[in-house]
Amino acid sequence: MIRELSATEWQAKQGRFVALWTDANFAYALYHPGELVFVALEQGGYPALAHKGAGWFMRLARDLNGHVARGFEAAPPAIDHGAAPDGSGPWPEFARHPAEGAHQVAVGPVHAGIIEPGHFRFDVKGEQVLRLTARLGYEHKGILGLMRGKSPAHAARFAARVSGDATVAHSLAFAHAAEQAAGLTPPPRAVNLRAIMAELERLANHASDVGAMAGDAGFAFLDARFALLRELVCQAAQAAFGHRLMMDRVVPGGVADDLAEGGREAILAALGAVEAELPSLRRVFEDYASLQDRVVGTGLVPPALAEAYAAGGYVGRASGQRGDARLSPGYAPYETFALYVPVEQAGDVAARIKVRLEEIPESIRLVRECLASLPGGALCLAPDPATGMGLGVAESFRGAVWYWLRLDAGLIADIFIADASTLHWPLLEHAATTSILADFPLINKSINGSYAGGDL
Numbered sequence: 001m002i003r004e005l006s007a008t009e010w011q012a013k014q015g016r017f018v019a020l021w022t023d024a025n026f027a028y029a030l031y032h033p034g035e036l037v038f039v040a041l042e043q044g045g046y047p048a049l050a051h052k053g054a055g056w057f058m059r060l061a062r063d064l065n066g067h068v069a070r071g072f073e074a075a076p077p078a079i080d081h082g083a084a085p086d087g088s089g090p091w092p093e094f095a096r097h098p099a100e101g102a103h104q105v106a107v108g109p110v111h112a113g114i115i116e117p118g119h120f121r122f123d124v125k126g127e128q129v130l131r132l133t134a135r136l137g138y139e140h141k142g143i144l145g146l147m148r149g150k151s152p153a154h155a156a157r158f159a160a161r162v163s164g165d166a167t168v169a170h171s172l173a174f175a176h177a178a179e180q181a182a183g184l185t186p187p188p189r190a191v192n193l194r195a196i197m198a199e200l201e202r203l204a205n206h207a208s209d210v211g212a213m214a215g216d217a218g219f220a221f222l223d224a225r226f227a228l229l230r231e232l233v234c235q236a237a238q239a240a241f242g243h244r245l246m247m248d249r250v251v252p253g254g255v256a257d258d259l260a261e262g263g264r265e266a267i268l269a270a271l272g273a274v275e276a277e278l279p280s281l282r283r284v285f286e287d288y289a290s291l292q293d294r295v296v297g298t299g300l301v302p303p304a305l306a307e308a309y310a311a312g313g314y315v316g317r318a319s320g321q322r323g324d325a326r327l328s329p330g331y332a333p334y335e336t337f338a339l340y341v342p343v344e345q346a347g348d349v350a351a352r353i354k355v356r357l358e359e360i361p362e363s364i365r366l367v368r369e370c371l372a373s374l375p376g377g378a379l380c381l382a383p384d385p386a387t388g389m390g391l392g393v394a395e396s397f398r399g400a401v402w403y404w405l406r407l408d409a410g411l412i413a414d415i416f417i418a419d420a421s422t423l424h425w426p427l428l429e430h431a432a433t434t435s436i437l438a439d440f441p442l443i444n445k446s447i448n449g450s451y452a453g454g455d456l
Contacts, residue, residue, distance in 0.1 A: 002036045002389065007047050010039040016310040016323075017051035019402060019418035020058060022067040029054075030402060030418065032310055033329040036391055041067060048072035052308045053423045056454070064144070064456070079137035079455065097123035097130045105437065109138045116451035124437055132432040132440075134425050139455035147415050152178035152252040152383065152405075155412055159403070160247050162417060163453040168194075168201040169396030170403075170417075171250035176331060176392025177403040178252035182383035188375045190254030191332045196370045197237070197246045197255075199363040200267070202397040203274065204233040206314075206356040206363075209448055213353060214285070216442040217294040225281055229274045236270035239263055254380030264371055271364045282357050295350040299431040299443030302347055309423045312399025314359070315447055318344045318351035325393045325400040337369055349446040385410025396420060398450065419453030 004026075005013065015031035022028070026038040027046035039046055048058060048069035058069040059078040076092065096104060102125045109117035117138040123131040143162060147155040152174075159174035160167045172194055179186060186194075211226025234244040240263030241249050249256050285291060301311070306319035316323060324341045326334040342358035344351035387410075392403045399420030406413045428447045432440055 001034070002038075002391070005037050005039050007039055007042075010037065011047045011049065013037060013049075016307075017049070017053050018310055018400070019416070019422070020049060020054050020061065021404070021416040021418075022046070022061045022065050023406075023414045027061070027067065028404065028416070030391075030404070032323065032400075033325075034391060034393065036404070044068060045070045052426070053310060056422060056425075060454075060456070076135070077137070079140040092119070092135055094121040094133055097125075099123075099125055099130055101125050102130055109135075118451045120440075122432070122437060122440075127436040127438065129432045129435065129437055129440070132429045134429055136425065136451055137455060139452045141452075141455065144415055144417070144456050148412050150412055151385075151410055152182075152407070152412065155415075156251050157248060159417075160250075162456075163419060163421075163450040164245060164247070165205055166201065166396040166398065166401065166419075166450065166453070167245050167247045168197045168250055169394045169401050170419075171248070172198060172394035173392045173401040173403045174405075175250055175252045176394065177390040177405050178383065178392070178407075179390070180392060181388040181390030181405060181407045182252075182386040183388070184253060184381060184383045186254040187378040187381060188333075189258075189377045190379050192370045192374050193255045193259060193379075194250050195333050196259075196267070196367050197241060197249060198394065199366045199370075200233055200237050201246065203360055203363040203367075204230045204237075205397040206360050207233065207274070209445060210353055210356050213295070213349065213442060213445050214291070216445055217291055219284065219288075219291055222281060222284055225277065229277065232270040232273050236263075236266040239266035251380065253383050254378070256380070258379055259374075267367060267371065271367060275361065275364055278357075278360060285353060285357070292350070294439070294442065295353060295446075296346075296348060298349045298435050298439050299446055300347050300434040301427045301431050301447075303345060305427065305430060306347065309427055311424060311427060312420045313395075313397065313424075314352050314355040314399075315420075315424050315427060316399060317342060318355045319347035320345045323400070325395040329393060331393070333370070334366075336373075337366055339366070349442055352446045383410075398424070398448065398453075401453075417453075417456055419450055421449035421451075422454040424449045425454075 018030040020029045028038045045068040048071040058072050061067045063078050105122040107120040109119040119135040121133045147158050160171045162170045207226045208230040211223040215223030238244045301319045303320035306316050340362050342355050389406050402418040405415040431443050
């Protein structure tokens with residue numbers, strides 16, 4: 001549903017807020033499960049929204065387009081850190097916590113290892129974290145501007161590179177938006193191949209992150225074993241689709257390539273290896289008291305807060321939220337596979353691990369069923385040079401990824417991207433305050449927000 005609202009209706013609108021953005025004439029707000037409303041800009045501004053997740057989006061609209069949310073208190077920029085092109089300029093300011101004896105600990109934006117940049121400022125008293133302020137925007141790449149003026153076929157390469165670990169999900173959400181705008185339905189074989197790639201991506205990321213969390217808790221052998229399982233999945237993806245991450249394989253209209261010869265066997269062998277080892281690895285999480293001590297009750301995200309931020313993926317589902325874009329609003333072919341979505345209530349690191357561990361065998365089942373029912377026929381349909389608006393979604397391993405675009409004679413006139421991580425960063429700030437500073441690496445990995453996903 002897409003409809004225009006008056007300024008009063010815009011501010012009074014209730015629902016599960018997902019994203020906000022602006023173009024030259026309107027401000028748009030997206031609500032789950034796909035309700036898009038908009039209000040006309042007046043003198044370069046629009047009424048501010050009070051939804052908890054709206055703040056960052058209003059800051060981004062100000063930074064990118066100069067559009068001001070009237071009634072929104074001044075806040076730090078989303079992507080502009082005040083530095084001059086030569087690197088000079090003021091450092092970001094962080095207010096100090098008023099508690100007696102509190103001190104600040106700065107981490108980043110450059111981190112140890114090969115990791116995305118982000119600045120974390122902790123207010124700490126002893127070991128207890130009193131407040132965490134996350135400052136992002138260090139990966140701003142102007143990707144929305146790069147996609148404007150291009151055909152969906154050419155812009156698809158940019159969508160695939162918004163957040164590399166979720167390249168299939170971003171490509172799929174972009175394709176869904178472009179296909180809706182062009183009035184195009186991809187061929188059934190392409191739809192199934194897309195689902196296979198999406199579930200392999202989910203499986204690989206869950207395995208990698210679960211292992212990394214075990215490593216942060218001191219269980220290096222679990223980290224090594226899960227890393228091996230991820231590697232097996234990536235090797236199968238290379239054999240089946242010609243790329244370890246399956247980048248540039250999902251395109252508007254279908255898929256770029258068919259399943260390679262021997263690809264089916266490679267995928268099934270990898271799934272069998274993961275399935276064989278997963279039960280014994282899972283028992284370590286459940287049986288070792290020292291590991292349970294690190295993850296149970298650590299990094300709490302209460303269900304009410306998860307609901308307020310419309311949290312998705314394993315972050316939301318570990319805190320009682322049942323949303324999954326594969327089911328609501330839903331897209332093919334998941335309506336045919338009786339999808340199981342695990343939900344926990346505790347909202348801690350342990351619950352987020354448990355949700356991931358339960359999603360791994362479900363992804364294995366889905367890939368096998370997609371392979372078993374893989375239809376023949378065309379792989380891709382070329383869209384006509386259309387004029388229209390499209391809204392597309394895909395469920396990444398982190399949660400829903402949304403794309404909105406407007407086509408004018410087959411070229412992208414405007415576009416916006418909303419990654420699930422954008423609404424999860426405030427939850428990380430809260431979760432950190434429920435534990436000690438030494439637990440932050442574990443909490444951060446359990447939520448694993450994409451720094452790049454919101455850096456548009």
